[in-house]
Each structure stands twice: as structure tokens, then as C-alpha cells.
Amino acid sequence: MTIPKAAETMPGAGTGETAASQVFDALKRDLISGRFAAGEKLAISTLKHHYAVGLSPLREALNRLAAYGLLEQHNQRGFRVPPLAAEELEDIARLRMRFECMALSQAFEAGDAEWESQLLAAQHRLLKADEEPQDLEHWEQAHLRFHRTLLAPCGSPWLLRFIGQLHDQFDRYRRLAPGDTVIRTRLDAQHGELAQLVLNRRIQDASDLLEEHIRLSWEIARGACVDRPG
Amino acid sequence: MTIPKAAETMPGAGTGETAASQVFDALKRDLISGRFAAGEKLAISTLKHHYAVGLSPLREALNRLAAYGLLEQHNQRGFRVPPLAAEELEDIARLRMRFECMALSQAFEAGDAEWESQLLAAQHRLLKADEEPQDLEHWEQAHLRFHRTLLAPCGSPWLLRFIGQLHDQFDRYRRLAPGDTVIRTRLDAQHGELAQLVLNRRIQDASDLLEEHIRLSWEIARGACVDRPG
DNA sequence: GTTCACAAAAAAATCGATTATTAGACAATA
DNA sequence: TATTGTCTAATAATCGATTTTTTTGTGAAC
Structure with missing residues (x-):
């Protein structure tokens, strides 16, 4: 039965x-x-x-x-549901920059060829998802997976945990904010560039780009916060 | 009724x-x-x-x-209950060093005279608690409060949240580990030194000492992990 | 001796009903 | 009019019982 x-x-x-x-x-x-x-x-x-x-x-x-x-x-x-505040978003974004750059540099130390392969695969999936903007959930999933794969070999479970938590918080802002085609295009391109920098083992450039990537996303996410007219 | x-x-x-x-x-x-x-x-x-x-x-x-x-x-x-693993403790301790030093340097930027007063008060309470080792819970409370006060003005609620979480994790190891009078004495002294360095605005020295403080605590906490005989 | 199937027991997860608390309306008072 | 207090409806929190799932123990088949 x-x-x-x-x-x-x-x-x-x-x-x-x-x-x-x-x-x-x-x-x-x-x-x-x-x-x-x-x-x-x-x-x-x-x-x-x-x-x-x-x-x-x-x-x-x-x-x-x-x-x-x-x-x-x-x-x-x-x-x-927690309120959205530009101040909190700034806190979240700045911590993301620090934590993820930290994790990335450690990932470079520990990441091997298998990592590079996984990252290429994730980047390709994300690229395909970029081309089908109608399936938003699918894109979000591929996007999350790319960023996870990028930092996965960092070797610090607790750091990855906190990064994931901040990512979820950040996304709440980003997904509520109005889109910006220009910035979005640039952000999409950065994923490919990031993968290439990893393959070429350009640690500092990759770190700088990741920071810039978060900063740009932040610019979009800001749009979710209510603008109080002064 | x-x-x-x-x-x-x-x-x-x-x-x-x-x-x-x-x-x-x-x-x-x-x-x-x-x-x-x-x-x-x-x-x-x-x-x-x-x-x-x-x-x-x-x-x-x-x-x-x-x-x-x-x-x-x-x-x-x-x-x-999660198992205790030396590897996880290392992860926790290293993140504590990075996060707390990060928070401390920000606290220096934002902390004012009121901060200094609170820290002195917390240090004094901890000192008194040191002298009454029989009331363990009271000491733990004073200790936690000192460390919280030290980083309180850092201006990043999320960073403080993560630090608190790591502190709880760390304490689970530390409180299970056997004590070491020599190290414990040194650790107790460091609290006073930290407060003094804050009052004198010695940012770098304070940061170095905080890192050393966590490293020493780590040395004690290690004792909680089962030593697998080779 | 090992593996498998099954039944019984234990434990986790869930449900429906009950109790306690809060928020809002309204009246009484100053 | 503002303030306070009381009542009531709405909702949060909790309890006790039930259902579902896992674990354990037993014996038969290989």
C-alpha cells in the first residue's frame, strides 16, 4: 500500500x-x-x-x-517582511565585495582544472539563459550557479555560507528594482570576462572585475529603495 | 482574573x-x-x-x-548536535580574525568618546569578573559584552551579525576545551591592553593585538577537538 | 554467514482545536 | 479635545492527538 x-x-x-x-x-x-x-x-x-x-x-x-x-x-x-533601506543595501553590497573578493583569491589558490571546467560550463549555461529572457527563474538559477561555482573552491564553508546569505539579501533588492538595459548588458558581459580571467589566472584583475561587477549590480539594486524627495 | x-x-x-x-x-x-x-x-x-x-x-x-x-x-x-572538527574550528577562527579586524578598523573611524567610555566600563566589569572565576556564566557574559562593545560602532549590522554567529560557534569549542592557566592569564591581560590601545587610537596595534587574541583563544579551543592518534 | 522481507516499535512530522495576546473601536472621564 | 480604560474581534501561540516515516528486530531464503 x-x-x-x-x-x-x-x-x-x-x-x-x-x-x-x-x-x-x-x-x-x-x-x-x-x-x-x-x-x-x-x-x-x-x-x-x-x-x-x-x-x-x-x-x-x-x-x-x-x-x-x-x-x-x-x-x-x-x-x-523586512523593509528595504538604501543604508542596509549599502551594508550588504560592501560586505559582498569584501567577502567575495576574499573568497575568490582563496579559490585561485585551491581551484584546479576541474574548477575551470565547471566554471566554463556554468558560464555557458548562463550565456544561453541570457538569450532567453522570458524564463526569468531559469536565468536566476543559472546566474546563482555561476557565482557559486566561481567561489566554490575557496575552502571556507562558513565564508560561503555568509556570501550566500548576503546574495539572497541582495537579490531581494535587485529583483524588485527596475531594470536597466545598458547596465544589464555590461553585467552579462562581465560574467564571460570573469571566466576568462580565471582561466588565465589573472588573480588581481579578476578580483577587481568582481568588485566592479557587484558595484554595478548595486547601482541597479538601489532602484528598489524608496526615494524620499528632499 | x-x-x-x-x-x-x-x-x-x-x-x-x-x-x-x-x-x-x-x-x-x-x-x-x-x-x-x-x-x-x-x-x-x-x-x-x-x-x-x-x-x-x-x-x-x-x-x-x-x-x-x-x-x-x-x-x-x-x-x-554538530560534530567538533579541527578543520571547522580553523575556518571559524580565521574568519573571526578577518571579520573582527575589519570591524575594529571601522569602529575606530566611527567610534567617539562615548564608545571609549563604554569600552572602559565593559573592561572594568570583565576585570571584576576575572577575579571571581567561580561564577562562570557571569564571566562569559562580561566577556561577550566586552567584545561586542569593542566592535559596536563599526556601522555594519550584517558584519556584526556574522561576527556574533562566529563567536557563538567558536565558544562552543572553547568552552568544551580544557583550560590553560598560562594562556588564560595572557588572554585576560589582552583585554585591558586592547582597551588602552583604543583610548590611544593606536589602530594598527589594536588590530594586531585583536588578531593575536583570537589566535591565542584558538590555541585553547583546539583542545576540544578529538585527537585522532596516528 | 549474509541478505532480504516483513512486522513491530520508536520517533518525527503534522493536524485540529484551544488558549493567550494584541489591536481597534467605543465609551467614560478629566 | 485629549486621555484613559474597557470590551471585542482578530490573530498569534500552544497543546494534545493523529498520521507518517524511519528504525529496529525477527526469521526465512539463499
């Missing part, structure tokens, strides 16, 4: 999905992609219906997201 | 404690102070009795702690 689920039969699984982890993933995606308004209070009963889960797994997911920094939790008064 | 709780009548409360947040704090303390064995699987029903709470708040606390990095969560097979 018990039908084995696909995930459980997969090799090296062990990661059977629970309702809590599924709604965590879904909520995380929706928070980063800006499906909720900044500052909005989340009505738990609404979420319950929307994601079609019970209270317990939903609350567990919300608690995880709050600990991760994608939600604010206030005792006895529920959860709300 | 409803008797108002103390917390609610306190000025500026708004932070009414929930069962979940209380058991979160208690569990976090116990995890960092090494009350559970590394790698141990947590029996939820046991915790339930020990902390005298229901399942829901307990599970919410566990979920938060897992997202924070003080627990490992495996779908369908509960929570376990």
Missing part, C-alpha cells in the same frame, strides 16, 4: 522532503523574488491557504526564515 | 517572551556551553520534558537553531 516516493529511491537521497522544508523553499523563493511587499505583515492563515500546508510546518518554515534574516519575527505579533 | 506578567509591565517591553523564544535561548546557552555531546542526536521528547514545554514551541526553537548553525537538521530524522 505504501508507494515509495521518487526522492527516497534516488541514490544518495536521505533528504526526504518534509512539508516544512518545502514551504521553506517556496517562501524563500517568493520573498527573494519580491512577491511580498516590503514591510508587509504576513497573515499566517492566508499563507496557510496559499501554500496548502498546516500551521505547524508553516510556522517552522517562518521561524527558519526569520533566523536566516529574510523575515522579522516579533514575539506575539507575528512575522513581517 | 488575568494577572499581568512582569515583562509586560516593564517599560519599553513589547518583547513579551514566548515559550518558543525562551526555549530557544535556553537551548542556545546549553549548546554553546557544551551541555550536549558533539554529534549527539537530540531526542525531542526528552527535551520536551527537560525544558518543560510543548512540542510546537520546542520544534520552532530547534528550527531556528538549525538555521542559525548551532544544530544540524535532517529531514525525517530529527536534529543533532
Whole structure:
């Protein structure tokens, strides 16, 4: 009577999905992609219906997201989406520059030919995704994967963890901001240039370009912050 | 019939404690102070009795702690205490050095006379705590407060958040390791020296000393890792 | 002796209902 | 009119029970 689920039969699984982890993933995606308004209070009963889960797994997911920094939790008064502030974005962007350049230089030390291959592959996938702008989620996935691959061999799990966390925070701003075709084109080109600099082992140039890349993205992401007229 | 709780009548409360947040704090303390064995699987029903709470708040606390990095969560097979590994400790210690030196130099830029006063006060409290080694929890609290005060004006909430997280991770190792009177004495002295260097605005010296301080603590914390005989 | 299938037990995850707290409306008072 | 206090509806938090999944233990087949 018990039908084995696909995930459980997969090799090296062990990661059977629970309702809590599924709604965590879904909520995380929706928070980063800006499906909720900044500052909005989340009505738990609404979420319950929307994601079609019970209270317990939903609350567990919300608690995880709050600990991760994608939600604010206030005792006895529920959860709300963090506001967007230019000041916080600056903090996030500057830390991204420092952390990712740090990780990149370490990746150069440890990264081997396999790394170069993976990076080329990721860059190619991203390039293809660039050409199909209609499938936004696919592009986001390829983009994230490229940046992860770039820093993967850095050898510091905790640094990568923090970088990922900052990346998620940053993307919340970026994805809410209006696009800028000119900057976007330049950003897309930088991915290819980055990969080339890695292949040529140009450590300093790669680091400089990565910093510039984050700075340019920041310029776009800024657009998500409310401009208070002076 | 409803008797108002103390917390609610306190000025500026708004932070009414929930069962979940209380058991979160208690569990976090116990995890960092090494009350559970590394790698141990947590029996939820046991915790339930020990902390005298229901399942829901307990599970919410566990979920938060897992997202924070003080627990490992495996779908369908509960929570376990992360193992202690010399390799991870090295990662944590090296990042602490970089992050905290980073924060310190920024603190020098932004910190004013009020900062200096707070730091002196914190150093004095820590000094008094040094003299009463029997009250370990009190010393830990004063110690944490000193280090927080030292970096507080750095102006980067996210950097401070990560530093705090790494500090918690580090302390789990340190508090499990056997003490070393000689090193401990030197470490205690360094707190006073650090405060003095801040007062004298010796940026580079303070940064060097902070790095050395973390390196020395690391030397102690290492003792928590199992030595595999070769 | 090893592997496999199955049943029983244990544990994790989830649900539905209950309790406690907050926010907002409204009236009473100064 | 502003302030305070009380009531009520809405919502957050928690509990107890149920369901699902994993683990453990047993014995048969190879």
C-alpha cells in the first residue's frame, strides 16, 4: 500500500522532503523574488491557504526564515517582511565585495582544472539563459550557479555560507528594482570576462572585475529603495 | 482574573517572551556551553520534558537553531548536535580574525568618546569578573559584552551579525576545551591592553593585538577537538 | 554467514482545536 | 479635545492527538 516516493529511491537521497522544508523553499523563493511587499505583515492563515500546508510546518518554515534574516519575527505579533533601506543595501553590497573578493583569491589558490571546467560550463549555461529572457527563474538559477561555482573552491564553508546569505539579501533588492538595459548588458558581459580571467589566472584583475561587477549590480539594486524627495 | 506578567509591565517591553523564544535561548546557552555531546542526536521528547514545554514551541526553537548553525537538521530524522572538527574550528577562527579586524578598523573611524567610555566600563566589569572565576556564566557574559562593545560602532549590522554567529560557534569549542592557566592569564591581560590601545587610537596595534587574541583563544579551543592518534 | 522481507516499535512530522495576546473601536472621564 | 480604560474581534501561540516515516528486530531464503 505504501508507494515509495521518487526522492527516497534516488541514490544518495536521505533528504526526504518534509512539508516544512518545502514551504521553506517556496517562501524563500517568493520573498527573494519580491512577491511580498516590503514591510508587509504576513497573515499566517492566508499563507496557510496559499501554500496548502498546516500551521505547524508553516510556522517552522517562518521561524527558519526569520533566523536566516529574510523575515522579522516579533514575539506575539507575528512575522513581517523586512523593509528595504538604501543604508542596509549599502551594508550588504560592501560586505559582498569584501567577502567575495576574499573568497575568490582563496579559490585561485585551491581551484584546479576541474574548477575551470565547471566554471566554463556554468558560464555557458548562463550565456544561453541570457538569450532567453522570458524564463526569468531559469536565468536566476543559472546566474546563482555561476557565482557559486566561481567561489566554490575557496575552502571556507562558513565564508560561503555568509556570501550566500548576503546574495539572497541582495537579490531581494535587485529583483524588485527596475531594470536597466545598458547596465544589464555590461553585467552579462562581465560574467564571460570573469571566466576568462580565471582561466588565465589573472588573480588581481579578476578580483577587481568582481568588485566592479557587484558595484554595478548595486547601482541597479538601489532602484528598489524608496526615494524620499528632499 | 488575568494577572499581568512582569515583562509586560516593564517599560519599553513589547518583547513579551514566548515559550518558543525562551526555549530557544535556553537551548542556545546549553549548546554553546557544551551541555550536549558533539554529534549527539537530540531526542525531542526528552527535551520536551527537560525544558518543560510543548512540542510546537520546542520544534520552532530547534528550527531556528538549525538555521542559525548551532544544530544540524535532517529531514525525517530529527536534529543533532554538530560534530567538533579541527578543520571547522580553523575556518571559524580565521574568519573571526578577518571579520573582527575589519570591524575594529571601522569602529575606530566611527567610534567617539562615548564608545571609549563604554569600552572602559565593559573592561572594568570583565576585570571584576576575572577575579571571581567561580561564577562562570557571569564571566562569559562580561566577556561577550566586552567584545561586542569593542566592535559596536563599526556601522555594519550584517558584519556584526556574522561576527556574533562566529563567536557563538567558536565558544562552543572553547568552552568544551580544557583550560590553560598560562594562556588564560595572557588572554585576560589582552583585554585591558586592547582597551588602552583604543583610548590611544593606536589602530594598527589594536588590530594586531585583536588578531593575536583570537589566535591565542584558538590555541585553547583546539583542545576540544578529538585527537585522532596516528 | 549474509541478505532480504516483513512486522513491530520508536520517533518525527503534522493536524485540529484551544488558549493567550494584541489591536481597534467605543465609551467614560478629566 | 485629549486621555484613559474597557470590551471585542482578530490573530498569534500552544497543546494534545493523529498520521507518517524511519528504525529496529525477527526469521526465512539463499
